[in-house]
Amino acid sequence: MHRLCQEFRFFADIGVLYQVRFREPLWTRHPNYEYDGWDALAIFLEGYAFARQGTRPDFAHAASDAVAEARKNGVSITNRQAAQLVWERFARLLGSEGLNHANNPLCPKGTKYKRKTGWTETYQQSALEFLSELPKEGEPPNIILYATTKLQGGKTSEFYDSLCGAAGINGIGSKIASFFLRDVATRYDIHPSKDRHLLQPIDIWVRRITEQLLQEHQPQGGAEFLDRWLVQVSTHCSVNPEAVNQGIWYFGSQIAGSGYRTFKALKDLKYAKSLLDEHIEILHQAGSKGTANSPS
Numbered sequence: 001m002h003r004l005c006q007e008f009r010f011f012a013d014i015g016v017l018y019q020v021r022f023r024e025p026l027w028t029r030h031p032n033y034e035y036d037g038w039d040a041l042a043i044f045l046e047g048y049a050f051a052r053q054g055t056r057p058d059f060a061h062a063a064s065d066a067v068a069e070a071r072k073n074g075v076s077i078t079n080r081q082a083a084q085l086v087w088e089r090f091a092r093l094l095g096s097e098g099l100n101h102a103n104n105p106l107c108p109k110g111t112k113y114k115r116k117t118g119w120t121e122t123y124q125q126s127a128l129e130f131l132s133e134l135p136k137e138g139e140p141p142n143i144i145l146y147a148t149t150k151l152q153g154g155k156t157s158e159f160y161d162s163l164c165g166a167a168g169i170n171g172i173g174s175k176i177a178s179f180f181l182r183d184v185a186t187r188y189d190i191h192p193s194k195d196r197h198l199l200q201p202i203d204i205w206v207r208r209i210t211e212q213l214l215q216e217h218q219p220q221g222g223a224e225f226l227d228r229w230l231v232q233v234s235t236h237c238s239v240n241p242e243a244v245n246q247g248i249w250y251f252g253s254q255i256a257g258s259g260y261r262t263f264k265a266l267k268d269l270k271y272a273k274s275l276l277d278e279h280i281e282i283l284h285q286a287g288s289k290g291t292a293n294s295p296s
Helices: 002-029 036-051 058-072 082-093 127-137 143-152 156-164 174-187 204-217 228-234 241-256 258-269 271-295
Strands: 112-115 118-121
Touching: 002 036, 002 204, 002 228, 002 271, 036 058, 036 127, 036 143, 036 174, 082 127, 082 228, 112 228, 127 143, 143 156, 143 174, 156 174, 174 204, 174 241, 204 228, 204 241, 204 258, 228 241, 241 258, 241 271, 258 271
Parallel strands: none
Antiparallel strands: 112 118
């Protein structure tokens, strides 16, 4: 367990790199997210809602622009027509091509679209329709404030289900819901007392690394779910499980860059640290060059 704790602390430290390089730039682009529901929605759409494998990167950017235009035009986020207006603008920005209605979080409920087998319609609500219902619960139409309220109130599973349950947002599955919750929790330094495993998105890198660690340290049984095991071990090692999750993803995708290097690093922590040092040096050099070339 001592070595496993060393590895978890290593990944938790790397989680800071994820926060600085990925989470903070996204959230800083929409700085009024605590006061403006449109900014909060832009963060959700641009950084999380379209983060499915195979999704065109255009979608997140077009969604952010469509939201920005609605706010600029003075559209209220709770306006009954807002969902349709934003959807139509989003579609125009992308030339109405390949919109993937069935899994698009901006596509309003009941939107008709054609499939190979004929015409059908979406049966889940869009993100804007979801927000328009929040004032009925006494909540502001702000997806970030709503998430923090639920996390701080010990109602993590309630928020999770509201996003990806049967009555949730179109196209939002368990991984995206956990991805968003994880980053909200680390941004506000919230440590849920229960259902914390729901803040553990299991993508390909987290799965690969966690399964390898589990095989090495608990080969005779292991945990039923990787997300619960991550929380269990993090708690035992007194590290933040959400930071561990962020660090695992960052190490695999940004530092190691391949399964071969990743598994080699898991067997040799000294080698893993050398990869980290090399990565930080590259970032430092890139930052120094950027400063040197910036206009005075």
